[in-house]
Each structure stands twice: as structure tokens, then as C-alpha cells.
Amino acid sequence: MHPESLMMSYGYKPELSEGSVKAPLFQTSTFVFKSAEDGKAFFEVAYGLREKENNEELGLIYSRLNNPNLEILEDRLTLWDKAEECAVFESGMSAISSVMLEFLKPGDLLLYSMPTYGGTDHFITHFLSSIGVDSIGFTPDQSKGEIIEMIDKSGKAKNLSLVYLETPANPTNQLIDIEMCREIADHYTQEQKNVYLAVDNTYMGPLWSSPIQFGADLVIYSATKYLGGHSDLIAGAVLGNHELISRVKGIRTFFGNMASPHTSWLLLRSLETLKIRMEQQATNARKIADFLNEQETVEKVHYLGNLSPESKNYSIYKKQYRSSGAMISFEIKGGEKEAFEFLNNLKLIKLAVSLGGTESLAQHPATMTHIGMDEDLKSKIGIKSNLIRLSVGVENHEDLIYEISASLEKINTGYITQEI
Numbered sequence: 001m002h003p004e005s006l007m008m009s010y011g012y013k014p015e016l017s018e019g020s021v022k023a024p025l026f027q028t029s030t031f032v033f034k035s036a037e038d039g040k041a042f043f044e045v046a047y048g049l050r051e052k053e054n055n056e057e058l059g060l061i062y063s064r065l066n067n068p069n070l071e072i073l074e075d076r077l078t079l080w081d082k083a084e085e086c087a088v089f090e091s092g093m094s095a096i097s098s099v100m101l102e103f104l105k106p107g108d109l110l111l112y113s114m115p116t117y118g119g120t121d122h123f124i125t126h127f128l129s130s131i132g133v134d135s136i137g138f139t140p141d142q143s144k145g146e147i148i149e150m151i152d153k154s155g156k157a158k159n160l161s162l163v164y165l166e167t168p169a170n171p172t173n174q175l176i177d178i179e180m181c182r183e184i185a186d187h188y189t190q191e192q193k194n195v196y197l198a199v200d201n202t203y204m205g206p207l208w209s210s211p212i213q214f215g216a217d218l219v220i221y222s223a224t225k226y227l228g229g230h231s232d233l234i235a236g237a238v239l240g241n242h243e244l245i246s247r248v249k250g251i252r253t254f255f256g257n258m259a260s261p262h263t264s265w266l267l268l269r270s271l272e273t274l275k276i277r278m279e280q281q282a283t284n285a286r287k288i289a290d291f292l293n294e295q296e297t298v299e300k301v302h303y304l305g306n307l308s309p310e311s312k313n314y315s316i317y318k319k320q321y322r323s324s325g326a327m328i329s330f331e332i333k334g335g336e337k338e339a340f341e342f343l344n345n346l347k348l349i350k351l352a353v354s355l356g357g358t359e360s361l362a363q364h365p366a367t368m369t370h371i372g373m374d375e376d377l378k379s380k381i382g383i384k385s386n387l388i389r390l391s392v393g394v395e396n397h398e399d400l401i402y403e404i405s406a407s408l409e410k411i412n413t414g415y416i417t418q419e420i
């Protein structure tokens with residue numbers, strides 16, 4: 001069956017919860033063992049002293065190790081990405097930093113795509129570097145040959161352990177070829193040392209992008225965004241095969257950064273409407289992009305549905321994605337002043353960072369989400385002072401377009417023709 005058909009039932013047995021049609025919130029820190037022998041058996045498996053036997057289920061122990069809400073959520077998430085296993089975290093950043101700390105040791109080399117999420121970038125360039133993990137960043141315009149040359153020239157090629165990417169890149173929607181990165185990882189894999197490939201799939205997943213299909217070992221989400229979808233929680237997720245997710249869960253047990261029962265419960269509710277929300281958001285985005293394309297006050301629209309068939313990005317787009325998504329950024333005529341005027345005029349669309357929620361949000365990357373970025377890189381990847389990023393929600397597209405139109409008009413004429 002399709003994942004959307006299973007989001008209401010998969011992994012949950014009503015008979016274990018008084019027939020409740022929905023999974024109750026298991027707001028408990030610890031679980032009662034039926035016998036001391038059971039407790040011992042559960043701990044042996046949890047600590048990896050032995051593998052589970054064929055019909056054995058890992059018993060519930062303590063909510064840092066496992067909890068029904070967390071486990072049902074993890075089982076349901078595996079369906080979208082066709083992954084063997086999933087680990088859910090208390091934030092996207094805890095998912096990302098835990099993966100990096102599990103798969104990178106002092107002396108290792110990380111290859112990562114730029115631009116990456118601000119928090120990820122800070123973790124790589126400030127924290128990982130302070131514990132002796134080296135890193136090399138590459139940009140979407142670089143070819144496989146150029147990237148390999150950079151790695152070879154660094155003199156650290158034999159230490160490459162992890163390739164990390166984020167595609168589409170935020171906020172300009174540049175694309176990176178996941179299969180190409182798999183080839184780079186394989187190029188540096190040695191008999192005694194795997195080079196793993198991790199993909200941050202927050203922007204287009206899980207509905208429109210399945211990185212495992214293109215060779216990713218680990219798929220990472222900020223579940224705060226589309227998965228949560230209502231801008232009311234912070235969470236993260238990592239998916240992959242049993243061996244790798246066991247390692248991720250191992251480090252999570254000791255960092256203690258698993259999602260709480262309540263957050264997991266909220267996410268279970270969110271997943272029931274994931275597909276219809278995302279589809280409505282993408283439909284709205286298409287209409288808004290069409291409108292923006294026509295505006296004289298708009299210089300350029302960055303939207304996957306606008307890629308020209310001749311561009312390199314277009315072939316990656318066709319191969320890797322099933323939709324043009326619901327993220328648009330656009331450059332308005334003018335600079336920061338005009339961009340701020342536009343943002344300050346909005347009412348229905350909220351001026352806030354984050355993305356993927358039911359309500360539309362707008363922000364100014366150059367002075368908000370990307371303010372910490374190196375100026376050279378900012379200009380290289382096109383984060384200009386007139387750039388605005390829109391996360392399109394589920395509202396009626398006519399109202400969104402009306403509001404955008406009124407806001408643009410105000411910049412032009414100095415007044416709003418009609419209050420909204």
C-alpha cells in the first residue's frame with residue numbers, strides 16, 4: 001500500500017491500548033517489567049550484548065531508549081523513504097550533529113555541499129574543526145572532476161569518511177546530483193574504510209525526493225518543517241539501513257537527544273496529512289511563481305518549476321525530484337530597503353524564518369537565515385540584499401497572490417490601495 005494509506009494505522013495495535021483508535025500519548029519516563037528475566041533480556045538487546053532473536057521484540061525500558069510514540073513514529077517514517085530503519089531526534093540539528101559525531105573522528109575529512117543550513121555550517125566550521133575534523137566545501141556548480149581534484153590536493157584524501165549534502169540549496173534552489181556524490185564517496189572507499197553519503201532532505205522530502213534511491217546511506221530531516229508541518233514543534237529524523245541506524249541510535253542513547261513522547265505524538269498526527277498538505281503547498285507555489293514571473297517589480301524568480309530545459313540543473317531536477325516543491329525565492333527591484341518594505345507590508349503571510357508549515361512565511365535571507373555566512377560565499381551563490389524567500393502554505397492561492405500583489409504595489413506607489 002501507499003504510505004499515505006498507512007499513516008493512520010501502521011505500527012500501532014489498538015488492542016494493546018484499550019481499543020483506542022489513535023495511539024495514546026505515552027507520557028511516561030519508565031516502563032514496568034513483567035519479571036526480572038524480562039528486564040535483563042531487554043537490556044541485553046538495548047546495549048547490543050546480543051542481537052534480537054527472530055520473534056523477539058525489544059521490550060520497553062525507559063523513554064530515553066524507547067517509547068511507543070517514538071517507535072510508531074519511526075516505523076511510519078521508514079515507509080516514505082523506503083528505509084529499513086529510522087531514528088527521531090529532538091531537533092534537526094541534533095539529528096545532523098549526532099550523525100556527524102558518530103561518523104567522523106578527529107583526523108577524518110568531511111566533504112560537504114555549500115551553502116548548507118546555517119546551523120550545520122556553524123557546526124562544521126566551528127565545532128568539528130575544533131576537535132580536529134577537517135572539512136572541504138564544494139558548490140553546486142563544481143563538477144565531479146573538480147571536486148576530486150580538491151580532495152586529492154588537500155593531501156587528506158585517505159581520511160575522507162563522510163560526504164554530506166543538502167539539495168536543493170537554501171535559499172536559491174540550486175541542485176546537487178546525489179548520484180555524482182555517491183560516485184565520489186565510492187571513489188574514496190577503501191577495503192577497511194567506508195565513505196558514507198548523508199543527504200539533508202528537508203526541502204523536498206519525503207514526498208518528492210528519495211535520496212536512498214540515488215545511493216544515499218543516510219537521509220536526514222528537520223522534522224520541524226514539512227514533516228511537522230504546523231510550525232508547532234521542533235524535531236529531526238535520520239533514516240538508513242539497520243546497521244547505520246543502530247549506530248545512530250547508539251549515540252542518541254548517550255546524548256539523550258531523542259524526541260519526547262509528546263513531540264512524537266504530534267508528529268504522528270502531522271503525518272496523516274503530510275501528502276495533502278505538501279501537494280496543496282506545491283500547487284499554490286506554482287500559481288505564485290507564475291504570478292511573480294509576470295511582475296515588473298520582480299527581477300528574478302528562483303523556483304524549480306522555472307528551470308530552463310537547457311540548464312544543468314534541469315536534468316538533475318528531472319531525475320531527482322517528483323515536484324517543483326513549495327519554496328520560492330525572488331529578487332525584487334531595488335535592495336534591502338525595498339525588500340524590507342515588501343516584508344513589512346505583509347499581513348496574511350507572516351514575516352518569520354522556518355518553512356514547510358501550513359501558513360505561508362516570508363523572510364530576508366541576507367539579513368536573517370544567512371546573516372552569518374561569509375560575504376564572498378553569499379555573493380557567489382546569489383544571496384543578494386533584494387532576495388526574499390517564501391515558504392508557501394495551504395491558504396487559498398488567490399488570497400496569497402492578492403497579498404503579494406498589494407505588497408509589491410506599495411513599494412511602487414508608496415501606499416496600499418486597499419487594506420487587507
Ligand SMILES: *Cc1c(COP(=O)(O)O)cnc(C)c1O
Nearest residue numbers: 091092093117200202222224235
Ligand atoms: C531547519 C533546518 C535544519 C535544522 O533543523 P532544526 O529542526 O531547526 O534543528 C537543518 N536543515 C535544513 C535544510 C533546515 O531547513
